[in-house]
Amino acid sequence: MAILDPTTTASDRPPPPPRDRCCAVREAATAELDAFEALDRAGVRAWQRDRLREQVAHARRHAPFYRHRLRALPPAAGEDPAQLPFTTKDDLRGGYPFGLLAVPLADVARYGESTGTTGAPTSSAITYQDWVRGNVSTARSLAHRFGPGDLVFVAIPYELSFAAYDLDRALETVGAAVVGTGILSAVCPVERTARMIAELRPAGIVCSPTRALRLHDLLRDAGHDPAALGVRTVLYVGETCSPAKLAKISRLWQAELVPAYGTTETNSLALSCALGRAHLTEDRHLFEVLDPDDATPLAAGRAGELVLSTLLAQAMPLLRYRTGDLVSVDPDPCPCGSVRATVRHHGRVGDRLHVAGRTLDRLDLEEAVLSVSGTGLYYAAGVVGEALHLRVECPDRPAHLVRREVADRVRARFGVTPEVGEVDRATVGRAMDAMLKPGNLTLADLDAAR
Structure with a gap:
């Protein structure tokens, strides 16, 4: 051979x-x-x-x-x-x-x-x-x-x-x-x-x-x-x-x-x-x-x-x-x-996120976010200034409850307190249709699709 x-x-x-x-x-x-x-x-x-x-x-x-x-x-x-x-x-x-x-x-x-x-x-x-x-x-x-x-x-x-x-x-x-x-x-x-x-x-x-x-x-x-x-x-x-x-x-x-x-x-x-x-x-x-x-x-x-x-x-x-x-x-x-x-x-x-002196694996972060009851199929994460920002889809439960539980889960898992906002599926769809690799969805992609 x-x-x-x-x-x-x-x-x-x-x-x-x-x-x-x-x-x-x-x-x-x-x-x-x-x-x-x-x-x-x-x-x-x-x-x-x-x-x-x-x-x-x-x-x-x-x-x-x-x-x-x-x-x-x-x-x-x-x-x-x-x-x-x-x-x-x-x-x-x-x-x-x-x-x-x-x-x-x-x-x-x-x-x-x-x-x-x-x-x-x-x-x-x-x-x-x-x-x-x-x-x-x-x-x-x-x-x-x-x-x-x-x-x-x-x-x-x-x-x-x-x-x-x-x-x-x-x-x-x-x-x-x-x-x-x-x-x-x-x-x-x-x-x-x-x-x-x-x-x-x-x-x-x-x-x-x-x-x-x-x-x-x-x-x-x-x-x-x-x-x-x-x-x-x-x-x-x-x-x-x-x-x-x-x-x-x-x-x-x-x-x-x-x-x-x-x-x-x-x-x-x-x-x-x-x-x-x-x-x-x-x-x-x-x-x-x-x-x-x-x-x-x-x-x-x-x-x-x-x-x-x-x-x-x-x-x-x-x-x-x-x-x-x-x-x-x-x-x-x-x-x-x-x-x-x-x-x-x-x-x-x-793609790892660096925030508050910690390094976050995106896949681990995704698991923590999407395993919360009431989250949908999509989320995006990014670091703004010194803070971790998340946007999650909340189709099945009141958004304020889902956002709070996501923040609690991420804090418990990573020792970082995120700012958690909501994103709607229509915005995500517009962003994804313009992307070669939609799995790399970012906060900037969502902002551009509004």
């Missing part, structure tokens, strides 16, 4: 027919995944150590960025990730567009870029083998829930992204029919997506959790009962949310909510098993969980920043890449039997 030499120039011999090439690469990737799943945890660690050493050599030899970054390291460096320097988002921006590319451009099968919403865009690239390796894993995950006769809406961005196409192709592989609506499209705005769901009655929807809420509201406002439309599974991507919010969405749709997690630079990083737990793609990445402030390793189960190193990437190897995502890895094996560890995504490091 060693990495093929990506600098080999194209042969004068004609390439194999596309169908033969596709089948051969997919069969090899499937065999690799089967072999990995047969390992025990000690075998996983040994396998990853060997692959990391190969990946470091590959990056050092062929990627301009790493040729410079790793020049002072001894030739044998690579078995221990702690020996390697970090790669950051700024490094990716500085290497835009091809500074981290480790293969000839002729070998690139797909090229993508980040949205650029938080700074200059970063680039990503994969070879055909990189693409199929990931897609085989995605198809295996989706096969737990979808098959022939199932219609599935893919309501996440297709533009410049790998994720939508990866899920699209994997759904085809397992026999499902795909409705590629995307999001924020002039051709298919969210209102049209809702109307199509009412007419086509899909078995599944791929979207963010907050988009699932918006679709529910639109369907309900149009006189439909979303729970009666036959949606069994909402595969949620692009954002994370608290157990309280997930439970509310599940009840509204009467559907199972299943996570998938990835980044622009790597595509999938965690895919769900039959039990709905997100398993890290440890066959393709080595993961570390570090303290986001001082980069020291954290004990299993503690939440910290996810740092990854690719193990098999041909086009764009990444070594100790600081994702900026907060995660916790479960130290116990999953009852499904997979050797791969399970992960919970807690949001972004940069």
Whole structure:
């Protein structure tokens, strides 16, 4: 399973027919995944150590960025990730567009870029083998829930992204029919997506959790009962949310909510098993969980920043890449039997709120707020001056009671007394329809939507 030499120039011999090439690469990737799943945890660690050493050599030899970054390291460096320097988002921006590319451009099968919403865009690239390796894993995950006769809406961005196409192709592989609506499209705005769901009655929807809420509201406002439309599974991507919010969405749709997690630079990083737990793609990445402030390793189960190193990437190897995502890895094996560890995504490091000398995890804050009886589906938080401000939806109980209980719950949980106001669902809807990532709803977004 060693990495093929990506600098080999194209042969004068004609390439194999596309169908033969596709089948051969997919069969090899499937065999690799089967072999990995047969390992025990000690075998996983040994396998990853060997692959990391190969990946470091590959990056050092062929990627301009790493040729410079790793020049002072001894030739044998690579078995221990702690020996390697970090790669950051700024490094990716500085290497835009091809500074981290480790293969000839002729070998690139797909090229993508980040949205650029938080700074200059970063680039990503994969070879055909990189693409199929990931897609085989995605198809295996989706096969737990979808098959022939199932219609599935893919309501996440297709533009410049790998994720939508990866899920699209994997759904085809397992026999499902795909409705590629995307999001924020002039051709298919969210209102049209809702109307199509009412007419086509899909078995599944791929979207963010907050988009699932918006679709529910639109369907309900149009006189439909979303729970009666036959949606069994909402595969949620692009954002994370608290157990309280997930439970509310599940009840509204009467559907199972299943996570998938990835980044622009790597595509999938965690895919769900039959039990709905997100398993890290440890066959393709080595993961570390570090303290986001001082980069020291954290004990299993503690939440910290996810740092990854690719193990098999041909086009764009990444070594100790600081994702900026907060995660916790479960130290116990999953009852499904997979050797791969399970992960919970807690949001972004940069989304933490700093108030009164305390650091608040947004997901923990969301859980505290939305678990209060009488809160609705939406809330927003922000720091104004030195104070924490919250706005909550209060559809089922008197707002003054809900607001007081939210303030009490947050004070008890975090030692911070918030200012709690109310927000109506119409304002939230207007704000969300203008956002690529509606899960990142802020006070400023609500103010702009008034």
